Amino acid sequence: MNQTYTVFARKESQAAxxxxxTVSVAPGKSVEDAACAAHGEDWxxxxxxxxxxxxxxxxxxxxx
Numbered sequence: 001m002n003q004t005y006t007v008f009a010r011k012e013s014q015a016a017x018x019x020x021x022t023v024s025v026a027p028g029k030s031v032e033d034a035a036c037a038a039h040g041e042d043w044x045x046x047x048x049x050x051x052x053x054x055x056x057x058x059x060x061x062x063x064x
Contacts, residue, residue: 001027002024002025002026002027003024003025003027003031003050003052004022004023004024004025004050004051004052005022005023005024005025005031005034005035005048005049005050005051006019006021006022006048006049006051006054007019007020007021007022007023007035007038007039007046007047007048008020008046008047008048008049009039009043009044009045009046009047010043010044010045011042011043011044012044013044017045017047020038020039021038021039022051023035023038023039023048031048032048034048035048
């Protein structure tokens with residue numbers, strides 16, 4: 001079963017991390033390769049967090 005990651009990045013050390021989107025990674029495949037393929041490598045930092053480990057407290061598309 002594929003694992004879905006939410007990807008965040010920044011180009012400058014003083015900038016906030018920005019959510020770029022998600023990538024789906026097959027078992028045994030590299031999340032680093034998937035994130036770079038989907039969002040490029042021109043980043044100071046590129047972070048991928050498993051969606052199963054995220055706890056959203058406020059979310060843009062949250063229908064409250």
